[in-house]
Amino acid sequence: MLTLSLIGIGCGDPGQLTLAAVRAINAADLILIPRKGAAKADLADLRRTICEQVLDNQRARLAEFDLPVRDAEGEDYRKGVDDWHDAVAQAWSGEIARHLGDRGKVALLIWGDPSLYDSSLRIARRLQPAPTIEVVPGVTAIQALCAAHRIPLNEIAEPFLVTTGRRLRDAGWPVGIDTVVVMLDGGAAFQSLDSKGVHIWWGACLGMPDQLIMAGPLAEVGPAIVAARQEARASHGWIMDTYILRRNAPRA
Template identity: 45%
Template structure:
C-alpha cells in the first residue's frame, strides 16, 4: 500500500516545524508540489529548504501546475467546488505517475492542514473515485492564527468567552452575533474597514514568521489606514500576500 503524509509546516518560519513533521519528511520518498506561479516562488522555496534539511537522500519531487480560479466569483461555493475538482485531477495524476507501491509521498502544507486548506478534502475526493488507492496521515502544524497571537503576545480567547475563526468574505456580511473576538483570514477586500468607528482593537500580521513579516496593532480607528497602506504596498512588492488578524471588541 502507498502512503501519503499531509504535513503542516508552519506559517513561514522554518523553526515552526515540529519533530513529528521533521520525522515524516525524513520518511518521504516523493514530495508533491503544486506550483502557484512565479509570484509565489517564496512559498515553494520554504518547502525546498525543509526537504533539503530533513529529507532522505534520493528523495524525489513531483510538480504540477495549480489550476487558476476566479477570486471574485458570483457563485463562490460552486467555483470552489470546481477548482477543488480540477486540483484533485492534477493531484491524482501526480500520485498515479510518481508514487510507487510501498513508497511514501508527502504534501507540505503551509500552516496547519486542518485550517483553510484543501489538501485533505482533495485526497478524500481521489479515494472516493476508487481509481487510485493509498492511505494517508495528517501531521498538524503551527497555523498562521497561532503564530499571529504569539507575535502580538495576546491570547485568542478571553475568560469564559468564545472566539470565532471566519473569512473576510463572511465578515463583509456582518459581525457574527454573540462573538466579541474574531480571527479573520482570507480578507482581500479589507473587510475590517467597515468597523473602524466601533470600539474595536485589531492585531494584524502578514507573512508572519518570514523575513518579510509585517505587524500592526492598536485601536482600529487609528490604524486602519496604516494597515490598508502597508498591505497594498506589500502585495504590489511581492505579488501575493498572506495575512491574518484578530478583531477584539473593547470592554467586552
C-alpha cells in the first residue's frame, strides 16, 4: 500500500507547523523536496530547514528533484496547466518508484494549505499506481496576511471573495462584493482598478525573515507596493504576495 501525505506547512515560518504536520512528517518513509530552479532555491532550503528541525524519524529519506516548468506563454492557459500537471505527476511517480517502490509513506511539504490555490491534490490523483491520499491542513497566506495586519478577514455578516490577479485584471471588481482577497498575482493587478474608496492590506514573503507588509488607501500606497514588489523580485528572483482589497474606508 502506497500512501501520499500532502502536508500544509504554512508560509515559511516553521512555527506555523501544526502538531499534526509534525506527526505526518515523522511518519514518512520518503519526503520529496521539489526544486524550482536557482531563483527559487529559498523554497527548497526552507523545506530542508523544517525537516532538520522536526524530523526525528531516522529511516525517512529526503529526495530532491527538479520540478517541470510550466509553459506560461501558450495561448490556451488551461491546457498549459493541464499538461504541466501531467509532467509533475510523472516526476513524482518517477521519484517514488526510484526511492520507495509501491509500498510505504511518501510526504510532500505543501506551501500554505493543499486546498487553496495549490495543484498538489489534482496532481496526486494522476499518479500511477494510485496512492491513498492523506491531507494535513496548514496555515494559508490569507491567514498569515490577516495576522500580520491584525485585521479580521470579513466585515460583520458580509461575504468576501478569493480570486486571482488574472481574474481581477480581466473581469474587474466582482459584483456584489466589497472585500476581495487576491492571490497568484504576477503583475499587481490592483493597478487596473479605480482606486477611489479602496483600502489595501498587502503582504509578501509572509512568515519568512524577509516579510514585507503595507496597508492604506490604494491610491496612496499602491505605487509604493509596486516598487516594493519590483525590488523584492530583483533581490530574490521571485516573490509570493497576497492582498486584501476593501471598498470604503476601514472602520476604527
